[in-house]
Amino acid sequence: MPVHNSEIADRFDRLADLLEIEGANPFRVRAYRNAARTVRGYPRSMADLLAEDVDLTELPDIGDDLAEKIRVLVASGELPLLDEVEERTPPALSELMKIQGLGAKRVKALHEALGIDSLEELQEAVDSGKVQEVEGFGEKSEEKIRRRLKKFSGSEHRTKLVVAEQIATPLVKYLHKARGVKDIVIAGSYRRRKETVGDLDILVTAGSDNDVMAHFTKYDEVEEIASQGETRSTVYLRSGMQVDLRVVPQVSFGSAQHYFTGSRDHNIAVRKLGQKMGYKINEYGVFDGDKRIAGKTENSVYKAVGLPLIPPELRENHGELEAARDGRLPDLVTLKDLRGNLHTHTDATDGHDNLRAMAKAAQEAGLQYLAITDHSKHLRVANGLDEKRLRKQLTAIDQLNDQLSGLRLLKSIEVEIREDGKLDLPDSVLEELDFTLCAVHHKFDLSRKKQTERILRAMDSPHCHILAHPSGRLINRREAYDIDLERILQAAAERGCAVELNAQPERLDLTDEGCRMARDLGVKVSIAADAHSTRGFDNLRFGIDQARRGWLETDDVLNTRSLRALLHFFNR
DNA sequence: GCCGTTTTCGGCCCGACTGTTTTCAGTCG
Numbered sequence: 001m002p003v004h005n006s007e008i009a010d011r012f013d014r015l016a017d018l019l020e021i022e023g024a025n026p027f028r029v030r031a032y033r034n035a036a037r038t039v040r041g042y043p044r045s046m047a048d049l050l051a052e053d054v055d056l057t058e059l060p061d062i063g064d065d066l067a068e069k070i071r072v073l074v075a076s077g078e079l080p081l082l083d084e085v086e087e088r089t090p091p092a093l094s095e096l097m098k099i100q101g102l103g104a105k106r107v108k109a110l111h112e113a114l115g116i117d118s119l120e121e122l123q124e125a126v127d128s129g130k131v132q133e134v135e136g137f138g139e140k141s142e143e144k145i146r147r148r149l150k151k152f153s154g155s156e157h158r159t160k161l162v163v164a165e166q167i168a169t170p171l172v173k174y175l176h177k178a179r180g181v182k183d184i185v186i187a188g189s190y191r192r193r194k195e196t197v198g199d200l201d202i203l204v205t206a207g208s209d210n211d212v213m214a215h216f217t218k219y220d221e222v223e224e225i226a227s228q229g230e231t232r233s234t235v236y237l238r239s240g241m242q243v244d245l246r247v248v249p250q251v252s253f254g255s256a257q258h259y260f261t262g263s264r265d266h267n268i269a270v271r272k273l274g275q276k277m278g279y280k281i282n283e284y285g286v287f288d289g290d291k292r293i294a295g296k297t298e299n300s301v302y303k304a305v306g307l308p309l310i311p312p313e314l315r316e317n318h319g320e321l322e323a324a325r326d327g328r329l330p331d332l333v334t335l336k337d338l339r340g341n342l343h344t345h346t347d348a349t350d351g352h353d354n355l356r357a358m359a360k361a362a363q364e365a366g367l368q369y370l371a372i373t374d375h376s377k378h379l380r381v382a383n384g385l386d387e388k389r390l391r392k393q394l395t396a397i398d399q400l401n402d403q404l405s406g407l408r409l410l411k412s413i414e415v416e417i418r419e420d421g422k423l424d425l426p427d428s429v430l431e432e433l434d435f436t437l438c439a440v441h442h443k444f445d446l447s448r449k450k451q452t453e454r455i456l457r458a459m460d461s462p463h464c465h466i467l468a469h470p471s472g473r474l475i476n477r478r479e480a481y482d483i484d485l486e487r488i489l490q491a492a493a494e495r496g497c498a499v500e501l502n503a504q505p506e507r508l509d510l511t512d513e514g515c516r517m518a519r520d521l522g523v524k525v526s527i528a529a530d531a532h533s534t535r536g537f538d539n540l541r542f543g544i545d546q547a548r549r550g551w552l553e554t555d556d557v558l559n560t561r562s563l564r565a566l567l568h569f570f571n572r
Numbered sequence: 573g574c575c576g577t578t579t580t581c582g583g584c585c586c587g588a589c590t591g592t593t594t595t596c597a598g599t600c601g
Binding site for chain 1: 573574575577583584585586587588589590591592593597598599600601
């Protein structure tokens with residue numbers, strides 16, 4: 001079993017927690033946390049890097065010591081220092097630190113005063129009112145811990161972007177009604193258009209005579225006010241979403257946007273650039289000594305450090321600063337660049353609307369071509385098409401195409417990739433299509449080797465033009481099946497096969513990193529709505545968000561092509 | 573424990589808010 005990056009990162013985080021509780025050098029503790037962040041966010045697995053003899057000390061925040069610890073971890077699954085520390089300090093104390101309001105010092109205090117070593121023991125201590133008797137705690141602390149314990153699930157929950165939008169939109173509308181409000185922007189990972197967000201960071205500019213904070217905390221959906229100050233408040237909504245609201249003067253709007261949009265790593269890198277030039281950069285502006293030299297707009301912040309504006313989607317410190325410096329920032333694809341959609345279902349299988357309705361909706365969405373890709377016969381739950389029913393649909397498409405102007409329907413199918421890698425319909429019928437979309441919908445639990453080979457075999461077919469939702473994951477619901485994506489993308493590049501970025505907000509499959517890998521390998525990406533109803537074309541904007549996070553430009557995206565160029569691509 | 577146009581030692585972000593204090597430690601982002 002290969003050790004995943006997330007496991008390495010989790011162990012470093014646990015080690016950091018326990019060392020912090022033990023009162024270790026805070027910078028040493030931070031070093032483990034920084035390393036955990038680097039490893040967790042790294043696009044390639046440490047195991048793969050080691051197999052290729054990559055020097056891990058070239059990664060940020062990884063030095064000789066941690067490189068060696070990673071090497072041992074990957075080779076043996078062991079982190080001896082963690083075992084050693086866990087001998088002295090109860091491992092579950094690191095769990096307690098996940099409860100908001102409890103840090104290392106207070107966990108240690110509870111451990112020493114009451115012998116609390118686990119969540120259960122903490123619960124008992126709260127129930128019997130012992131916590132408030134510990135020095136440094138009081139009634140309010142105990143009550144807060146009680147509330148947090150009730151909601152504590154153990155693991156961090158991240159909300160899908162589409163759901164975050166549904167929560168944020170009415171809140172922003174409500175905030176606009178506060179007195180003195182000028183600008184409102186939702187910053188954080190929401191603005192970077194990450195597929196999931198941990199909380200909402202809302203930034204407001206307002207005049208000095210404003211009632212934004214009071215207005216905010218009176219919002220109907222607020223369940224609990226965690227903190228409330230003049231410039232910053234935090235609440236929990238009924239939905240469970242944490243919302244941080246910050247108010248800054250208009251003169252700081254740009255620097256505050258930059259600061260609160262992040263990512264953290266990106267900000268640190270920008271601040272370092274500023275430092276080298278003798279500036280201090282914080283949420284209030286860019287300062288040369290006491291003098292503010294920039295900060296009203298984000299553009300001015302970047303300009304102060306000699307860079308062009310970097311789009312929020314790229315701000316992960318994954319090379320965007322170097323690209324900006326060298327004038328290599330990608331010209332990111334936008335929604336209006338899309339000319340068609342290459343993944344659509346109708347009521348012939350598991351879609352809700354008929355062919356004609358889907359065509360009309362595509363026209364209304366401004367598309368010039370629309371591929372009909374119902375399921376194939378193997379997918380019985382979706383009433384998949386056999387040859388006979390598919391041929392009937394092809395006839396219907398021909399007839400409708402004769403009546404349509406401004407939109408061309410393309411004949412296709414989302415054909416099942418069987419366990420042995422063969423396609424679920426014979427070549428004789430696939431030949432009649434404009435192109436074929438291939439997908440895995442069953443046997444998700446094959447080994448990495450078998451799953452990868454299964455897909456590679458499917459791609460050997462001359463009829464495999466696009467690989468749909470390459471990993472099969474459903475965000476927060478189903479893990480990706482285990483594949484060697486790099487190998488698959490390399491094979492796609494060799495065969496002139498495209499891959500899909502499925503734009504359903506619960507799939508977003510490829511990931512941002514997958515998009516970037518595809519781009520680097522020269523594989524074209526189809527940003528596809530996978531529309532199951534006339535409303536499904538709205539998915540495309542989430543696909544665009546993800547594609548932009550993956551550095552994709554217009555030319556990297558298959559369905560930005562004219563119909564003619566697209567058909568040429570399929571006739572490779 | 574990491575890092576370096578301040579390079580092998582000495583820094584390492586810091587401002588906002590809470591709660592328990594009586595001037596501030598702890599936590600968070």
